[in-house]
Amino acid sequence: VTARYVRVAVPVPLHRTFSYRVPDGMEPQPGVRVSVPFGPRRLVGVVTDGPDESPPEGVDPKKIKPLLAQLDEQPVLDAELRALCAWMATYYHLPPGEAWLQPLPPGMTGGRSGEAKPLTMKTVTVAHFLRAAGDGERLSARMAQVLKFLETALESTAPDLRAETGASLDTLRRLAAREFIRLEEREVPRDPFADLRAISHPAHEPTPGQRAAIARISESLGSFSPFLLMGVTGSGKTEVYLQVIEAVLARGEAALVLVPEIALTPQLVARFRARFGDRIAALHSGLDPDARHEQWLRIAAAELPVVIGARSALFAPIPNLGLLVVDEEHDPSFKQDTPPRYHARDLSLVRGHLAGCPVLLGSATPSLESWLNCRRGKLELLELTERAMDRPMPPVSLIDLRAYDFADEDKIFSLPLFEAIRENLARDEQTILFLNRRGFAAFLLCRACGQSLSCPACSVTLTWHRGRGRLICHWCDHVAARPAVCPNPECGDDALQEVGFGTERVEGVLRELLPEARVARMDRDTTRGKALNRLLDRFRDRDIDVLVGTQMVAKGHDFPGVTLVGVLLAETGLALPDLRASERTFHLLTQIAGRAGRADRPGRVLVQTYNPEHYALQHALTHDARAFLAEELALREALDRPPITHMAVFRLNGPDADAVMREARSVAHGLQADIDAAADPESVWLMGPQPAPIERIRGLYRWQLHIIARQRAALGTLIARAMARLDDAKLPANLQVSLDVDPQSFL
DNA sequence: AGCACGCCGACT
DNA sequence: GTCGGCGTGCTC
Numbered sequence: 001v002t003a004r005y006v007r008v009a010v011p012v013p014l015h016r017t018f019s020y021r022v023p024d025g026m027e028p029q030p031g032v033r034v035s036v037p038f039g040p041r042r043l044v045g046v047v048t049d050g051p052d053e054s055p056p057e058g059v060d061p062k063k064i065k066p067l068l069a070q071l072d073e074q075p076v077l078d079a080e081l082r083a084l085c086a087w088m089a090t091y092y093h094l095p096p097g098e099a100w101l102q103p104l105p106p107g108m109t110g111g112r113s114g115e116a117k118p119l120t121m122k123t124v125t126v127a128h129f130l131r132a133a134g135d136g137e138r139l140s141a142r143m144a145q146v147l148k149f150l151e152t153a154l155e156s157t158a159p160d161l162r163a164e165t166g167a168s169l170d171t172l173r174r175l176a177a178r179e180f181i182r183l184e185e186r187e188v189p190r191d192p193f194a195d196l197r198a199i200s201h202p203a204h205e206p207t208p209g210q211r212a213a214i215a216r217i218s219e220s221l222g223s224f225s226p227f228l229l230m231g232v233t234g235s236g237k238t239e240v241y242l243q244v245i246e247a248v249l250a251r252g253e254a255a256l257v258l259v260p261e262i263a264l265t266p267q268l269v270a271r272f273r274a275r276f277g278d279r280i281a282a283l284h285s286g287l288d289p290d291a292r293h294e295q296w297l298r299i300a301a302a303e304l305p306v307v308i309g310a311r312s313a314l315f316a317p318i319p320n321l322g323l324l325v326v327d328e329e330h331d332p333s334f335k336q337d338t339p340p341r342y343h344a345r346d347l348s349l350v351r352g353h354l355a356g357c358p359v360l361l362g363s364a365t366p367s368l369e370s371w372l373n374c375r376r377g378k379l380e381l382l383e384l385t386e387r388a389m390d391r392p393m394p395p396v397s398l399i400d401l402r403a404y405d406f407a408d409e410d411k412i413f414s415l416p417l418f419e420a421i422r423e424n425l426a427r428d429e430q431t432i433l434f435l436n437r438r439g440f441a442a443f444l445l446c447r448a449c450g451q452s453l454s455c456p457a458c459s460v461t462l463t464w465h466r467g468r469g470r471l472i473c474h475w476c477d478h479v480a481a482r483p484a485v486c487p488n489p490e491c492g493d494d495a496l497q498e499v500g501f502g503t504e505r506v507e508g509v510l511r512e513l514l515p516e517a518r519v520a521r522m523d524r525d526t527t528r529g530k531a532l533n534r535l536l537d538r539f540r541d542r543d544i545d546v547l548v549g550t551q552m553v554a555k556g557h558d559f560p561g562v563t564l565v566g567v568l569l570a571e572t573g574l575a576l577p578d579l580r581a582s583e584r585t586f587h588l589l590t591q592i593a594g595r596a597g598r599a600d601r602p603g604r605v606l607v608q609t610y611n612p613e614h615y616a617l618q619h620a621l622t623h624d625a626r627a628f629l630a631e632e633l634a635l636r637e638a639l640d641r642p643p644i645t646h647m648a649v650f651r652l653n654g655p656d657a658d659a660v661m662r663e664a665r666s667v668a669h670g671l672q673a674d675i676d677a678a679a680d681p682e683s684v685w686l687m688g689p690q691p692a693p694i695e696r697i698r699g700l701y702r703w704q705l706h707i708i709a710r711q712r713a714a715l716g717t718l719i720a721r722a723m724a725r726l727d728d729a730k731l732p733a734n735l736q737v738s739l740d741v742d743p744q745s746f747l
Numbered sequence: 748a749g750c751a752c753g754c755c756g757a758c759t
Numbered sequence: 760g761t762c763g764g765c766g767t768g769c770t771c
Contacts, residue, residue, distance in 0.1 A: 005771095007771090010771090014770080016771090018771040021771090037771090039770040056771075063770090732766090733765085733767070734766095
């Protein structure tokens, strides 16, 4: 019998797989987990290729070790997921281990700590009625109550009994000891929707646009067909999803729905739940590892044919995928900004292709990438032009802050906006105020020496949070007390001044201006844990008049009582060194405007700005996504920027500024040499290397190097060669190099 | 990424 | 005399 070998993706950041000998008796197929020796360690990996009878080339046969164990009889990654992982590894130049283990829950890979462990099911104690109390058998009042209840119910869970009678588990045990009842541990599925409030959604007749979209997608089921569903807020994209999913389920197939952040879209989830009941799986970061593991297993067993989740749910092990939906496809959170840096929207098209099913990208304000794909015929455009029930889009007005007086000393509220808030309050209608900056003051500035207080570990200013009484770095979470005097040793003046404002200050100033208003704030500081859902419920219940928030308030919530939306400073995002700054501003303004006037009352939107001529603002005024997209696309074309061209960025960081710079230059030299030697050097550009806009984070100096190419293939070849050089290079241990293909963040 | 091996300072 | 600092080398 000849030896057999398999290739295994192991969870290490190395750009290659490792070969192992297959011991007799094992039959490891691709997609099967195996336990392997790796140096002094043992790791859980996934078989990518083999078994193969010829030994791997280029490996010293003496070094090849046998597999320690085969952990699965059948592959845990089916052919579709394996192809998706392989595609992802190639496109994003990921180490195979990073790509191939991505779909598996931490419990199946051993996660951080060594061994894969079997999932323990959640259990609940169930009490069964055995007999009633005889004469002379004395029972406590509570015990009698429990017994009386069980006598008719016959069985009940301990939590239900506690709710019914107040009886503790201990009381139940005493009853069981006297053989009045029998206790049993029963396995129960964990509920990923435990803290979700049910929301009823009135059904109404589909509009002609909805009907056409549903028909077009439904007739494409069973084959790869990518669509862009474009429709303004309130035009009923969700209803299209729901009806198409019904058609998918009727074919015996499953549907996968990706949403930007599941915690911020409880209403969408609630509607899915109302329609599909307990056939829904949820995969999101709020689930504990066991709950996630359990959802994963139930999805793989085809028990839950509707999967809804954030970015990482793209890798859900759905065996018979019949439809992929990416809601709010333009949302930047679909790109993961930590390794592995993949874009779930882009990968959804790959998976749809592999699964042979329609992919439905939905947005009111499509990304430029998707818009270009439409124009090139790679996506079919389906448009919803009418809003349900003929509600008009709310009028948007720009308030030029240079032309008006302010209601407050901090110059937060222009008089027109303040008057509008007051009128709205008098009419007992709700208001949302949006500012994309949290904290109280943006930073503290010393008027004597002109220095501002910055983070000791990062090259950014500290943000003053008055409620917590602390200066906080939004990049490394460094927390500092507020100094009484300027910490500059050559200054020491007490002239520290608060500069700029965040949501916390807006909230405070508004409380002073309108003491009778019930004001609340929604940002990352106020929505830890379950606080977000509570806040949303209170606002919906109209316990809050004015909600001040960051971009969290722009997401898909539906608040019928909101008739006024105010944007405090529209240009906060425009100054960022980011090629998508205008695009993001347009998305945000359009989304936030969509919050106004969703019920029977008309809404309006007031946008404060010092920069009213900006085209992103002008197009948001008219709700004209097509006009914005056309103008922005022309701009990108003129500047040779994505999505017309293709981009990747090498980022380097380390504690030694000179070493980081040197290595960045060395990477650049290698790339430049490859470009010069290429057939078409004119179609590739290097930008940099240069220090990142935030030069230092957590004490590490950061440099970056952007590569732009006209052809995707040329970019891939260049990067592959640079990565190969880096793999061989002996870099200082504390110097990190990372690659980001199709970067979304430029800081 | 880990983990081991290896060569130089302050402790029982 | 040893415990332990982290440089650097390797993982089928």
